[in-house]
Amino acid sequence: MDNLLTRKLEIFAPLPDADRRLLDHTVRMARLVDGRADLIREGDDPLHVRLILEGFACRYKLLPDGRRQIMAFLVPGDFCDLHIFILRTMDHNIGTLSPCRVVDIPRTRILEMTERPALARALWWCSLVDEATLREWLVNIGARSAEQRIAHLLCELLMRLETVGLASNGSYDLPITQAEIADTMALSTIHVNRVLQRLRAENLITFKNGALVIPDVPRLKAFSGFNPNYLHLTERNGSKEPRR
Amino acid sequence: MDNLLTRKLEIFAPLPDADRRLLDHTVRMARLVDGRADLIREGDDPLHVRLILEGFACRYKLLPDGRRQIMAFLVPGDFCDLHIFILRTMDHNIGTLSPCRVVDIPRTRILEMTERPALARALWWCSLVDEATLREWLVNIGARSAEQRIAHLLCELLMRLETVGLASNGSYDLPITQAEIADTMALSTIHVNRVLQRLRAENLITFKNGALVIPDVPRLKAFSGFNPNYLHLTERNGSKEPRR
DNA sequence: CGTAAAATTGATCTGTCTCAACGTGGGTGG
DNA sequence: CCACCCACGTTGAGACAGATCAATTTTACG
Numbered sequence: 207m208d209n210l211l212t213r214k215l216e217i218f219a220p221l222p223d224a225d226r227r228l229l230d231h232t233v234r235m236a237r238l239v240d241g242r243a244d245l246i247r248e249g250d251d252p253l254h255v256r257l258i259l260e261g262f263a264c265r266y267k268l269l270p271d272g273r274r275q276i277m278a279f280l281v282p283g284d285f286c287d288l289h290i291f292i293l294r295t296m297d298h299n300i301g302t303l304s305p306c307r308v309v310d311i312p313r314t315r316i317l318e319m320t321e322r323p324a325l326a327r328a329l330w331w332c333s334l335v336d337e338a339t340l341r342e343w344l345v346n347i348g349a350r351s352a353e354q355r356i357a358h359l360l361c362e363l364l365m366r367l368e369t370v371g372l373a374s375n376g377s378y379d380l381p382i383t384q385a386e387i388a389d390t391m392a393l394s395t396i397h398v399n400r401v402l403q404r405l406r407a408e409n410l411i412t413f414k415n416g417a418l419v420i421p422d423v424p425r426l427k428a429f430s431g432f433n434p435n436y437l438h439l440t441e442r443n444g445s446k447e448p449r450r
Numbered sequence: 451m452d453n454l455l456t457r458k459l460e461i462f463a464p465l466p467d468a469d470r471r472l473l474d475h476t477v478r479m480a481r482l483v484d485g486r487a488d489l490i491r492e493g494d495d496p497l498h499v500r501l502i503l504e505g506f507a508c509r510y511k512l513l514p515d516g517r518r519q520i521m522a523f524l525v526p527g528d529f530c531d532l533h534i535f536i537l538r539t540m541d542h543n544i545g546t547l548s549p550c551r552v553v554d555i556p557r558t559r560i561l562e563m564t565e566r567p568a569l570a571r572a573l574w575w576c577s578l579v580d581e582a583t584l585r586e587w588l589v590n591i592g593a594r595s596a597e598q599r600i601a602h603l604l605c606e607l608l609m610r611l612e613t614v615g616l617a618s619n620g621s622y623d624l625p626i627t628q629a630e631i632a633d634t635m636a637l638s639t640i641h642v643n644r645v646l647q648r649l650r651a652e653n654l655i656t657f658k659n660g661a662l663v664i665p666d667v668p669r670l671k672a673f674s675g676f677n678p679n680y681l682h683l684t685e686r687n688g689s690k691e692p693r694r
Numbered sequence: 695c696g697t698a699a700a701a702t703t704g705a706t707c708t709g710t711c712t713c714a715a716c717g718t719g720g721g722t723g724g
Numbered sequence: 725c726c727a728c729c730c731a732c733g734t735t736g737a738g739a740c741a742g743a744t745c746a747a748t749t750t751t752a753c754g
Contacts, residue, residue: 218536232456248679267589270675275589289578292571297582297680327536333577334533340542340584345511345519346545347592348636352710383732394711399734431514435492440568596742627700638743643702 209233210259210370214283215328217369217439225325233259236307241381245286245300245308254297254310256286261306262381266389267298276390278340279363286371288333291316304381312375326382331438338436347392350431352401355391357410357430365434367436377422453477454503454614458527459572461613461683469569472562476555477503483550485625486497489530490544498554500530505550506625510633520634523547523607527614532577535560548625568613575682582680591636596645596676599635601654601674608664609678620664 208216212229217220221229225428236259237246246252263280277298286300291313320326324401338364346358363380367373384402388395405411410426412419420426452460453482459465467523480503489507490496507524521542524530530544535557540638564570584607590602607624611617630648632639649655654670656663664670 240456265585269589269593273593275593277585277588289581291692292575293578293582293682295679295682297682298585331536333581334537337533337577337581338537340581340588341509341511341521341542344521344584344591345513345587347588349517349519351514354527385732395732396712396734397710400710403734435539438541440538629700639700640702641742641746643700644742647702 210283211257214370215325215332216304217326218328218331221324221328222322225322227313228244228322230326232311232319233257233309236245236309239302239306239308240350240382241302241305243302246296248296250296251294252287252290254312255288255290255316256300257306257309257311258282258284258286258308262303263296263300264303264386264390265300271392274389275392276386277343279390281363281370282364282372285332288316288329295309297365303386305310329419335436339436342436348421352391352393352397353404353431355393356401357426358410358432359387360420361423361427361430361432362437364423365439369439376423377414377417379416380418381391381416411436451572454527455501458614459569459576462572463568463694465568465572466566468623469566472566472569476559476563477501477553480551480553483546483552485546485549488543488545490540492540492543495538496531496540498536498556499532499560500544501553501555502526502528502530503551503553505551507544508546508547508630508634509542509544511654518633519636520630522580523634525607525610526616528580529576532560540561544673547630560575565633567638579680582682583590586680596635596637596641597648598674599637600631600642600645601649601670602676603631604655604662604664605636605667605674605676606681608667609681609683613683620667621658621661623660624662625660 208226209230211233212221212226215229215343216262229234239261241261245256248267260282263284263286264276265278266276268275280300287296290296310326316329319329342362346355350358360380364373364376364378369379372378384398385395387393387402388398391398393401403409404411410429412421426432452470453474454471455477457464459473463669483505485505487685489500502524505525505527507530508520509520509522509524510520512518512672524544531540533573534540563573586606590599594602608617608622611622616622629639630641631637631646632642635642637645646655650657651666654673656665671677
């Protein structure tokens with residue numbers, strides 16, 4: 207069975223066996239982290255790159271008045287800080303939402319990876335998809351109603367978790383509180399509560415013992431205006447070199 | 451005198467003379483584009499990478515109901531679509547705001563550039579700063595008041611334009627309409643108008659024959675909660691290889 | 695000059711926030 | 725094993741930032 211990192215990177219393109227073996231080796235040394243713990247703080251100059259293997263984490267910034275804005279969800283298979291090779295100093299925080307299993311990948315290992323063309327391109331793909339996701343989140347917060355906004359987030363998480371085998375039949379574990387959804391969607395906790403109630407009343411979502419269930423996925427996607435193109439899950443590039 | 455692209459890329463690190471010559475050559479063939487014209491549309495598979503040399507452009511997405519959300523401003527020195535090497539299909543549109551001078555850089559030229567270590571890192575830096583800017587915009591739209599939001603945008607543009615020599619003494623040309631600011635900041639045009647009036651009444655900004663003037667830059671930065679760390683303008687990396 | 699785009703003004707409406715409670719379930723210590 | 729407790733979810737009422745609708749004025753420009 208493929209490890210989670212291999213599975214994630216092969217969404218973009220198949221990898222040579224040697225690369226897959228390197229990834230197997232990379233993923234071996236994981237550690238456990240509590241829920242609600244900071245992995246990296248703004249101002250840090252991290253020495254290695256973190257990868258989430260289990261659990262949910264997030265990127266966030268704190269404002270002077272103590273509010274926080276969550277800018278990204280990190281789910282298993284996601285890198286926390288690939289950019290530290292270029293941008294030494296973190297301009298935001300990364301914290302866990304639930305308890306997580308995390309690997310610390312040494313810089314030398316990442317350099318080794320970037321020397322292999324297929325892996326280098328797969329890492330680049332990760333970084334560009336993160337950026338595309340950020341653009342979609344900006345649209346989400348800027349232009350959609352609270353109901354659509356939250357529905358859109360739930361659709362995105364469904365697709366992302368499906369690609370790493372953590373969701374199926376429109377259902378997945380969502381170990382986060384309404385307050386955390388509020389910090390993500392730029393809404394008050396109270397409003398998130400009311401919106402979730404309405405989504406449940408419309409039977410767009412339900413909760414079955416802790417897990418989110420989306421009874422009719424196409425309906426929720428249509429309701430939220432979800433278009434998965436920004437996740438770039440289908441543009442496989444099997445060649446060893448960029449086209450042309 | 452350095453060309454604009456060299457100037458922009460050397461914000462990150464000095465470039466070897468050979469690289470600078472390559473950039474001089476790259477920037478030679480520019481073309482003019484009208485204001486309010488699309489450079490690239492969602493769904494396109496662009497053949498070359500576009501670079502803005504003069505004028506303002508933006509990334510945007512259109513919603514089913516016709517509204518648009520602008521997700522980034524592109525100013526002289528900014529690349530439109532470096533990511534097409536990996537993500538073939540555009541997931542958003544790029545359009546000019548004012549008349550622009552644009553270079554179309556062939557894919558082969560970009561490949562040539564990425565084979566030179568200093569240039570490759572400079573291009574990576576551009577892409578990561580774009581991503582960091584997107585995160586800050588998410589905070590801006592999600593967590594700040596309309597007044598702070600617009601003030602923050604004006605502070606960011608001041609800094610970005612200063613780095614390419616297009617702003618000085620807290621003043622720069624801002625060839626965009628209030629409706630465009632509204633599409634950017636997720637506000638109505640009318641509210642943007644009122645907010646700008648209030649900012650002028652507070653003497654936080656003024657307009658002198660078409661140009662924006664910020665009489666007291668530190669005051670506007672403080673007012674908007676502007677922290678330039680996300681632009682990563684000061685972490686120069688002069689070495690030929692990544693540290694460690 | 696005439697015209698269209700942009701900026702401005704006023705009045706009203708509404709989605710979301712804030713404040714202030716209250717309910718509830720799972721974990722812990724006595 | 726029960727009682728307490730704290731985090732989380734829920735409810736109601738009132739306030740407000742910003743949207744919407746409908747004109748009117750100003751500006752840029754052919």
